[in-house]
Amino acid sequence: MTAIKHALQRDLFTPNDERLLGVVHVAKTGKKKKSSFLCASVTTEHPVEVYITKIKKQDKGDLYKRQKKWHLRELKMVDGKDSKKDSTDFDLLFDKNFKWFASSVSEKHTFLSCLWKLCRRYLPRLNKPTFKNVPESLMEVSVSGSESQRTSGSGPGTDGFPTEENYQVLTSKEETDLERMLSECENAISDAEAFASNMSKDLSVLDGENISSIMGSEAQVNQLMSLLDNALDEVTAVETRLDGYNDMVQSISGQMGQMKNQESFIQITNKNHTMLLQELDKLVLQLDLSKGHIKALNEGDLRVDSGIEACSSAAEALQHAMQVELHPGVYQLVAVREQQKMFEDLRQKFAKRLYHFLYDVFMKQGNEQAAGGLARQANNLKLPKHFPYHRDLLPYKQLVLWLKVADKTKYQQLCGIYTQSLCKLYSREITEFMTNAKQRFIEKELSSSIKNLSGSSQSLSKQHKKLLGGSTQSLNVKSMGKKLKKLGSSKKHGGLAVSRESLAASDFELSDREKFSSTFREVLNELEPTCQDEEDFLTRFFHLNIETADTLMPGGSDDEEDDTEQGAARRKQYQEVQVVKDIRPTDKIWRMMTEIFTVVEPQLLGLVAFGEKLDPLNSLNMLVVIGDRVAKARQDNDGSFLAKMLGNSLIEVKRNFDNFMNHKITVVQEAHLSKNKKCGILPFVTDFEDFAELAESIFKDSHRRNDLDKAYKGLIKAVFDAIERLAMESYKTPREVVLFENYHNLHDFLARLKIVGLEQERKEAKTKYNDNLQNYVSSLMGRPLEKLSNFFEGVEQVMEGGVRAEEVSFQLKFSKQELRKCIKEYTGKDVKKGLEALYHKITKHTSDNENRLQRVVWQYMQDEFLRQYKHFEDLINKCYPGSGMKLEFTIQDVLQYFTDIALSQEK
Known part of the structure; x- marks a missing residue:
C-alpha cells in the first residue's frame, strides 16, 4: 500500500498541488472487485481545501485515473456498519449513499481515522458529518493526538498533519535585526562556537548594565512607593464618605416603595373600571335590538318591497344579536337572560309568520299558473315560462336564508310544500307538452290513412276521436296501429293496415323522419331551459349551495335558571351558528328537482318509445340528439338534473338502437x-x-x-x-x-x-x-377454340418432354397437315357465332339493370380470348416457322366481333 500511495502522490496529487493523507483499496458492495481507491487529500496552498477522490486503475499499464471527486464539506455521514465487530464494509453519504468494502479492516480503520481528523481540523462545528458505528478508539486517538500537538509546540505531528496553531511568523523588524546581526558576525556560519561565545559575552555586558540601571533608580522607586501610600489614604476617605451617604438614603427608600405600590393600586383600579365600562357598553350594544326592527318582525308587511326589506334587515339584526359570543359568566345576569328570551320569542313568531306567508304564496301562484298556462299553450309546442313566478319570489330569498338558519324544521317543510305544489303544475304542463308533440305525427298518419278510406265525415270523426282514445295521456303508437287496422278491415276496398314495419319501410317517408328529429330537438330545447331555470331558482331561493349548522336551539323556561355546566354549554351552543360556506350542489338539489320533475323521465322515455314504434330508424336521430347533449354536458362538467335524465334516456335509446341493428342483422341472416x-x-x-x-x-x-x-x-x-x-x-x-x-x-x-x-x-x-x-x-370462357386448344396442349406436352420446338412438326400427330385441319374448322363466322352465344349467357346470368357490369364482363372475356389467340400464334411461329400458316381470323377481326356483339345487344 505504501508503494501505491507513493505512486498516487507522484502521478495524480503532486501535479495538482495536493498532499495525499489517506488511501484505502475498496470495491462496491454486490459487484465484482475492481482496482479502485478512495483517497483523502489536502491542498498545499492557503486556504486549505480537503477532497475525497475515487481513483480507478486503468486496464492497460499501471496508470491511474480520477473517476469522481467530492469536497469534504459534501460528506454528510460516515457509517462504519459495526463498531464492535471487525468488518470491512462502510458507507459514505454524499448526495446519495455509496456502499464500499475495504481490502482489509486495518485499511478501513486507518482511512476512517484520517477522515475524522480532517473533519475535526478543517470543518466548522455545524457542518461536520455524523460518524456512525465507528470504534471510539479511533476517534479518541485522534483527539488525544491533536491535543498533544497543540501543547508540544510547532512542527508537524507524528501523523503527518501540520500543527499550525504554535507557528509564529517573524515580523519584518525581527527579520531585519536578525540579518544585521548575522552580517556583523562574519564567522556566524563558519564558526558557530565562536559566534556563541561572542553572544554570551554581549549578554553578560547587557545584564550588568541592566543591574546598574536598576540600582541607580532606587530613589525614584522610593518616591513612587510614597505616592502609592498617599493614594490609598485618599481612597479610604472617599469610601468612608460614601458609607455615610448610603445610610442617609436607606431611610428614604422605604417611603418611596410605599408610594410606588399605592400608585400601582390606583392605576389597576382605574383600568378595571374602564374595562368594565367598555364591556358593559359592548354588551348593551351587542344585545340591543332597535324598536324599528322589533316592529318590523312583529308587524312588517311582507307583500310590499319596503316591508320585505325592513323584515330582512330586522331578521339579520336579530340573527347577529343571537350570535354574539359572551363570556359564560355573563349568562348569570338576569338582564342578559331576559334579553335572550325576548330574542327567542321574536325568532319563533317571525319564523312562523314567514312560513305561513310563503305557504300561501306558493299555493296561490301555483294555482294561477296551472289555470292559465296550459290554456295559453294548448296548440303550441312550447312550455309555459315561469320567469314571472321566480321574479316575484326572489325578493324573499334573504328571508329564506334566515329561516334556514333560524328554524330548519320550518325551512324543510317549506321546501316540501314548494316541491308538492310545483310537481302538480309541471306534471300537467309537461304531459300536455309531450302529448302535443306526439299529436303532430298522429294527425299526419290519420290524415294519410283517412284519404284511403270511404265513408261519411261523421264516421271518420268518430274514428278520429276513437284513435285519440278520449284522453291525450293514454296516447301511444301501438293503439294507433291496432285501431287503424280495424278501420281498414271494415272497408274491403283500398283498406289500410298500418304496422311497425310498414311505417318504417314505406308509409313513413324521409321528410317525416326529419320532422320527428326536428320535433324531438324542439322538445329538448324546451325542457332544457325549463329545468335549468327551475334548478337555478331553487339554488338561489332556497340557498341549496349553502350549508348551515342546525344550532339555533329553541328557548325554554328551564334554561332561565339553569346555572349548571350543562346549561352553560347549551347557552353556548345557542350562540354558535356555523358560518355559511359554499358547497357543491348535489344531494339537496337532486332531491328537490326529482320531486318536482317526477314526470320528466317517464315522459322522455315515453317519447323515445313513441318515436321507436313510429319508425325504428328514429332511434338513430334520437341517439345522435341525446348523445351530443350528454357529451356536451360531460365536457362542460354540467351536473344538472336534465343532463342526468338525458343520460337515463340515452341508455334506453342505445338499447333501441342495438335492438334495431340486431333485427337488421337477423333479417340479413334469414x-x-x-x-x-x-x-x-x-x-x-x-x-x-x-x-x-x-x-x-x-x-x-x-x-x-x-x-x-x-x-x-x-x-x-x-x-x-x-x-x-x-x-x-x-x-x-x-x-x-x-x-x-x-x-x-x-x-x-x-x-x-x-x-x-x-x-x-x-x-x-x-x-x-x-x-x-x-x-x-x-369458367364461362373455357376454351372457345377447343380443338385448337387440345392440339396446342399436346404440342406443349411434347416440348416439355424434351422435343425441340422446330422438331415438333416432324411428329405425325402434330404435323403441319393436322394443324391445317384444325385451323380450317374455325372460321371467322363460327367464332362470331360462338361469341354471340357467350354474350347471351352473360346477359342471362347478370342482372337486367347491370349493363355497365355486363360491359366489364364482356371486356374481361375479350381480353381472355385475345390472350388465347396470341398464345396460339406464338406456338405456330415457334414450332412451325416458315410454314405461312395462321388462323383464318385476325386480332382486328376478333375486336370487331366483340364490338359488334356488344352494340347489337345494347340496341
Whole structure:
C-alpha cells in the first residue's frame, strides 16, 4: 500500500498541488472487485481545501485515473456498519449513499481515522458529518493526538498533519535585526562556537548594565512607593464618605416603595373600571335590538318591497344579536337572560309568520299558473315560462336564508310544500307538452290513412276521436296501429293496415323522419331551459349551495335558571351558528328537482318509445340528439338534473338502437332466394346501402360515431356472410355472378361514401369482386377454340418432354397437315357465332339493370380470348416457322366481333 500511495502522490496529487493523507483499496458492495481507491487529500496552498477522490486503475499499464471527486464539506455521514465487530464494509453519504468494502479492516480503520481528523481540523462545528458505528478508539486517538500537538509546540505531528496553531511568523523588524546581526558576525556560519561565545559575552555586558540601571533608580522607586501610600489614604476617605451617604438614603427608600405600590393600586383600579365600562357598553350594544326592527318582525308587511326589506334587515339584526359570543359568566345576569328570551320569542313568531306567508304564496301562484298556462299553450309546442313566478319570489330569498338558519324544521317543510305544489303544475304542463308533440305525427298518419278510406265525415270523426282514445295521456303508437287496422278491415276496398314495419319501410317517408328529429330537438330545447331555470331558482331561493349548522336551539323556561355546566354549554351552543360556506350542489338539489320533475323521465322515455314504434330508424336521430347533449354536458362538467335524465334516456335509446341493428342483422341472416328468379343485387345489400346513406347523414360530426361504426361492423359481416351463403344456394344464377355483382355494388358504394371504419371491408369487397369476376370469366370462357386448344396442349406436352420446338412438326400427330385441319374448322363466322352465344349467357346470368357490369364482363372475356389467340400464334411461329400458316381470323377481326356483339345487344 505504501508503494501505491507513493505512486498516487507522484502521478495524480503532486501535479495538482495536493498532499495525499489517506488511501484505502475498496470495491462496491454486490459487484465484482475492481482496482479502485478512495483517497483523502489536502491542498498545499492557503486556504486549505480537503477532497475525497475515487481513483480507478486503468486496464492497460499501471496508470491511474480520477473517476469522481467530492469536497469534504459534501460528506454528510460516515457509517462504519459495526463498531464492535471487525468488518470491512462502510458507507459514505454524499448526495446519495455509496456502499464500499475495504481490502482489509486495518485499511478501513486507518482511512476512517484520517477522515475524522480532517473533519475535526478543517470543518466548522455545524457542518461536520455524523460518524456512525465507528470504534471510539479511533476517534479518541485522534483527539488525544491533536491535543498533544497543540501543547508540544510547532512542527508537524507524528501523523503527518501540520500543527499550525504554535507557528509564529517573524515580523519584518525581527527579520531585519536578525540579518544585521548575522552580517556583523562574519564567522556566524563558519564558526558557530565562536559566534556563541561572542553572544554570551554581549549578554553578560547587557545584564550588568541592566543591574546598574536598576540600582541607580532606587530613589525614584522610593518616591513612587510614597505616592502609592498617599493614594490609598485618599481612597479610604472617599469610601468612608460614601458609607455615610448610603445610610442617609436607606431611610428614604422605604417611603418611596410605599408610594410606588399605592400608585400601582390606583392605576389597576382605574383600568378595571374602564374595562368594565367598555364591556358593559359592548354588551348593551351587542344585545340591543332597535324598536324599528322589533316592529318590523312583529308587524312588517311582507307583500310590499319596503316591508320585505325592513323584515330582512330586522331578521339579520336579530340573527347577529343571537350570535354574539359572551363570556359564560355573563349568562348569570338576569338582564342578559331576559334579553335572550325576548330574542327567542321574536325568532319563533317571525319564523312562523314567514312560513305561513310563503305557504300561501306558493299555493296561490301555483294555482294561477296551472289555470292559465296550459290554456295559453294548448296548440303550441312550447312550455309555459315561469320567469314571472321566480321574479316575484326572489325578493324573499334573504328571508329564506334566515329561516334556514333560524328554524330548519320550518325551512324543510317549506321546501316540501314548494316541491308538492310545483310537481302538480309541471306534471300537467309537461304531459300536455309531450302529448302535443306526439299529436303532430298522429294527425299526419290519420290524415294519410283517412284519404284511403270511404265513408261519411261523421264516421271518420268518430274514428278520429276513437284513435285519440278520449284522453291525450293514454296516447301511444301501438293503439294507433291496432285501431287503424280495424278501420281498414271494415272497408274491403283500398283498406289500410298500418304496422311497425310498414311505417318504417314505406308509409313513413324521409321528410317525416326529419320532422320527428326536428320535433324531438324542439322538445329538448324546451325542457332544457325549463329545468335549468327551475334548478337555478331553487339554488338561489332556497340557498341549496349553502350549508348551515342546525344550532339555533329553541328557548325554554328551564334554561332561565339553569346555572349548571350543562346549561352553560347549551347557552353556548345557542350562540354558535356555523358560518355559511359554499358547497357543491348535489344531494339537496337532486332531491328537490326529482320531486318536482317526477314526470320528466317517464315522459322522455315515453317519447323515445313513441318515436321507436313510429319508425325504428328514429332511434338513430334520437341517439345522435341525446348523445351530443350528454357529451356536451360531460365536457362542460354540467351536473344538472336534465343532463342526468338525458343520460337515463340515452341508455334506453342505445338499447333501441342495438335492438334495431340486431333485427337488421337477423333479417340479413334469414334472407332466402326465390327459386324462379335471377339473383341479381340482393335486397339486403340495397337495404344496407340505404341504411348507411341515412346513417351517415344523421351521424355526421356526432359524438356517437363509435356506436355507428360498431353497428356497421356487425351488419356488414352479416351481409358478407349472407352473400356467400346465398351464392351457394342460387339456382338460376352462377355462384360467381352473385358474388361479383353484389361485391362490386358494395365496393362502389363504400368507395363513394368513404366510411373510415369500413375501409378494410371496402378492400375486402374489391378483392372478392375481382377474384370472382376472374373465376367467372375463366369458367364461362373455357376454351372457345377447343380443338385448337387440345392440339396446342399436346404440342406443349411434347416440348416439355424434351422435343425441340422446330422438331415438333416432324411428329405425325402434330404435323403441319393436322394443324391445317384444325385451323380450317374455325372460321371467322363460327367464332362470331360462338361469341354471340357467350354474350347471351352473360346477359342471362347478370342482372337486367347491370349493363355497365355486363360491359366489364364482356371486356374481361375479350381480353381472355385475345390472350388465347396470341398464345396460339406464338406456338405456330415457334414450332412451325416458315410454314405461312395462321388462323383464318385476325386480332382486328376478333375486336370487331366483340364490338359488334356488344352494340347489337345494347340496341
